Amino acid sequence: MSLDPSFDQTDSAPDPAAALQALLVVSPDGRSQFATARADLWMKDLFTSTSHKQRLPEALTRWFCDGISGGKPSRFIVDQPGRRLCIQLLCREVNSVCLLLEHYPGNPASDGRRCPLTERQVEVLSWVARGKTNAEIGRILSLKTGTIGKYLERMFPKLGVENRTAAASFALGTNGAS
Numbered sequence: 001m002s003l004d005p006s007f008d009q010t011d012s013a014p015d016p017a018a019a020l021q022a023l024l025v026v027s028p029d030g031r032s033q034f035a036t037a038r039a040d041l042w043m044k045d046l047f048t049s050t051s052h053k054q055r056l057p058e059a060l061t062r063w064f065c066d067g068i069s070g071g072k073p074s075r076f077i078v079d080q081p082g083r084r085l086c087i088q089l090l091c092r093e094v095n096s097v098c099l100l101l102e103h104y105p106g107n108p109a110s111d112g113r114r115c116p117l118t119e120r121q122v123e124v125l126s127w128v129a130r131g132k133t134n135a136e137i138g139r140i141l142s143l144k145t146g147t148i149g150k151y152l153e154r155m156f157p158k159l160g161v162e163n164r165t166a167a168a169s170f171a172l173g174t175n176g177a178s
Helices: 037-047 058-068 119-129 134-141 145-159 164-172
Strands: 002-006 020-026 032-035 075-080 083-092 097-105
Touching: 020 037, 020 164, 032 037, 037 097, 058 075, 058 083, 083 119, 097 119, 119 134, 119 145, 119 164, 134 145, 145 164
Parallel strands: none
Antiparallel strands: 002 075, 020 032, 020 097, 075 083, 083 097
8 A cells, every 4th residue: 555645736637537435524633523434434444554543644644734734735645456545635624624535446547538626626516515505605715606607517527417416415425325
């Protein structure tokens, strides 16, 4: 297993539509506060030997702390034979950090058929998953409501969904698969 805090978004990122996704919320010191069932399963499966129960591995905690303190880590990658877990910072608040986990079974696709979500699209998706309207998201991000609509319109094909409800469900890992 290799743990790789990757900072280059232009490298051959796996196709996000081929991934299963989940959410994990942790305290700034790496203690788990909330995890979707899928995230909990992956974290236990991948990190049982390297981490205390309910706490992230030190390398992963350092990576997102760098992002909180002003660094710009794009994603943290855990490679194991036959699978890959990519972790992105979705949002951060005073007492919690929300992470998006993308699991790629088998060899990650690198044929470039679909682009990964941009940092702004991930941010918009995190607010959609919290039940915010386009107008509310626009106010939060200081963007126009129509701009938020365009972000969503461009994200749906990348996620393989047709509407905001399905996108929120996909982001929360409640889209029927577990």
